[in-house]
Amino acid sequence: MFDDKKYEIWGEKTGFALGFFIFTTILYLVLILLKRMPLTWNYLHIIIITATITLIGYIMGRLLK
Secondary structure: OOOHHHHHHHHHHHHHHHHHHHHHHHHHHHHHHOOOOOOOOOHHHHHHHHHHHHHHHHHHHHHHO
């Protein structure tokens, strides 16, 4: 009756996004607490760095497939 594949894909993407923001937030807090981040940086800089690393990993995974 219901298309389970649709909900499975939606749940996978939602879980990835939630995990991405949780990881980025924890990384940001650790960098602030250890004073390893330049004073001029903010949360957006950490999101860009994390997204770049994720994108590189995704591209490498697709190339090696």
